[in-house]
Amino acid sequence: MLRPLYKAAQVRELDRRTIAGGIDGFALMQRAASSAWHSFRSRWPQVRSLTVMCGSGNNGGDGHVLAALAMQSGLKVQRVTLKPLDELSGDAARAAQLATSAGVGCEEWEPSTVLTGEVIIDALLGTGLTGEVEGRFRLAIEMINAAQRPVLAIDIPSGLVADTGAATGVAVKAACTVTFIGDKIGLYTGDAPAYTGEIDFRPLGVKAQAYFDIPATAWRLDDSLLADAFAPRLRTSHKGDMGHMLVMGGAPGFGGAALLASQAAARMGAGKVSLATAPEHITASLVRCPEVMAHSVRGGAEAAELTAMADVVVVGPGLGQAAWGQAVLQSALKSDAPLVVDADGLNLLARQWPDIRRDNWILTPHPGEAARLLGCSVAEVQADRPAAAQALQRARGGVVVLKGAGSLIAGPTGLVVCPYGNPGMASGGMGDVLSGMLGALMAQRGDVEFSAWLATMVHALAADRAAQQEGERGLLASDLASYARKLINP
Structure with a gap:
């Protein structure tokens, strides 16, 4: 009756073992993006446009795939990236190409960028953050918050530390956070409740508790x-x-x-x-x-x-x-x-x-x-x-x-x-x-x-x-x- 909670490194290890067990990494990314898309659609069924803010890593890759799904569903999609597409690598590059092939345009972020979507998707930083957000990412987060539109954060609101729940100077204020594979302790304590909004946990078919050598860091109480x-x-x-x-x-x-x-x-x-x-x-x-x-x-x-x-x-x-x-x-x-x-x-x-x-x-x-x-x-x-x-x-x-x-x-x-x-x-x-x-x-x-x-x-x-x-x-x-x-x- 208690949900296990993990640190970021533990979830990355769960991700690695899942891929080693035979699930292609890009397929797992597509599964995560599809879950995020369904989470988005269930909360904002009438929305006809969205802005997807993409970082450079796998979190950004999730955003690119979600942008493709939204375009295929007939939405107007603004895709904004903080790293040029030709500098991406691995699954993130494949995800970006998938979105481009689906007809999704892409613009590199600038301080003058105007966010046009009715809802904003935060796919900037993910769970790897440990220090304070600086430079372009800080300005982009401030831009998202200043837009005063509903935000769906993918995996964790950018700027929030997954292991502690501390906001590192600035963090995205989300209406909903959809998180994957293993739920994170930093989504529930510290500064986190001011930023996460509703938390939608999607395990993506991964049974984290089956890995006995990766014990939960903590447990989440449940009124059951x-x-x-x-x-x-x-x-x-x-x-x-x-x-x-x-x-x-x-x-x-x-x-x-x-x-x-x-x-x-x-x-x-x-x-x-x-x-x-x-x-x-x-x-x-x-x-x-x-x-x-x-x-x-x-x-x-x-x-x-x-x-x-x-x-x-x-x-x-x-x-x-x-x-x-x-x-x-x-x-x-x-x-x-x-x-x-x-x-x-x-x-x-x-x-x-x-x-x-x-x-x-x-x-x-x-x-x-x-x-x-x-x-x-x-x-x-x-x-x-x-x-x-x-x-x-x-x-x-x-x-x-x-x-x-x-x-x-x-x-x-x-x-x-x-x-x-x-x-x-x-x-x-x-x-x-x-x-x-x-x-x-x-x-x-x-x-x-x-x-x-x-x-x-x-x-x-x-x-x-x-x-x-x-x-x-x-x-x-x-x-x-x-x-x-x-x-x-x-």
């Missing part, structure tokens, strides 16, 4: 997991069967985050939810959600008494980094219970516990917190989010949820990408709600890694459902709980 994971409860179930979760947070003056986490945990089905918070927040907790058992905590000794009763401890929401937060986190770290550490809990770990690691915890950093934990810059984290998540998991153990567009979950069994979520989640409290959901599922299920997968996915899907009904702007973290409840009762 929910039905089996949230089967109906036994009719004899009681609250003691559903786990006891403790939220530790809400330093003086910072009560909201811990309240959000507690209520989210209750809505996710935890049997009992306790809250250890500063005395002044107790009344607010009772008013907001009387089902949460709120405890007034003035220091570490009182907090330690509560951890002994819990199956799972969530520590960090509204914790602060002053003496109260330090004492509460220290009491949580002394507990043997599985932990979820979030927000200032992570900042305190980076500052005061730089070497501690555990197998039974989930760390939930956003890029800034991840940078502090790794001792690097935010830019370095975002430049290669998969590597950052895995490095942090190796250093700290357990499971790491690196939040952001295309959240990544790094655990003992590998790397998982969550393809859900939307920009409406860019508001305060979303991470607190996630921490509550993580703790609630750990308390009910008794596992760490799979609970992290499920909670991260439910959190993002709940936000998507809320945005579909009411829009992205104005989406509040507290809106997610009711949608999450529906998702966990399929």
Whole structure:
């Protein structure tokens, strides 16, 4: 139920082996172009003209073949190349000749080129890009974006790095990306969601998972997991069967985050939810959600008494980094219970516990917190989010949820990408709600890694459902709980 994701070099090796197995390379290129053509036609059936922007390699070759298919179907085709046709070689040259034989004209790109098609096909760079786009290609990408027309990107939007999802200064903003043979991890995280549009994966008959010596780099979560994971409860179930979760947070003056986490945990089905918070927040907790058992905590000794009763401890929401937060986190770290550490809990770990690691915890950093934990810059984290998540998991153990567009979950069994979520989640409290959901599922299920997968996915899907009904702007973290409840009762 999980789709494997690969790095660019792995997909090139799959391509090479497919050709070595008896499929002609040019035939495979034609198959890819035909798939891209069908993807184009299914989305824009009324379009009568298109512009195909072709680079110099096999990605450009796909574009030339697609241009021929479009001409044969009666469309008006503008073919623009960034390399003279007589300088092409191999399958790319054969593809260009095929388009010319089909009657497709060709013009070399110039800064004065006018793009005439109703839809633009991006076949410029492909998956081989690793550095920043420069020169003519950069200007051509800027021209595509400035045209403000729908774009179909072939294999990957030009300017996006297939292994990391980082945009190298400039990248094509596509309405749809049709990708081949093996799906790429860089299409789902980092900058990628701002550029890929809808992703249409076409394996071209290649069964990537049959090559056991080419293991997937990561796996893409799918909401089909929910039905089996949230089967109906036994009719004899009681609250003691559903786990006891403790939220530790809400330093003086910072009560909201811990309240959000507690209520989210209750809505996710935890049997009992306790809250250890500063005395002044107790009344607010009772008013907001009387089902949460709120405890007034003035220091570490009182907090330690509560951890002994819990199956799972969530520590960090509204914790602060002053003496109260330090004492509460220290009491949580002394507990043997599985932990979820979030927000200032992570900042305190980076500052005061730089070497501690555990197998039974989930760390939930956003890029800034991840940078502090790794001792690097935010830019370095975002430049290669998969590597950052895995490095942090190796250093700290357990499971790491690196939040952001295309959240990544790094655990003992590998790397998982969550393809859900939307920009409406860019508001305060979303991470607190996630921490509550993580703790609630750990308390009910008794596992760490799979609970992290499920909670991260439910959190993002709940936000998507809320945005579909009411829009992205104005989406509040507290809106997610009711949608999450529906998702966990399929």
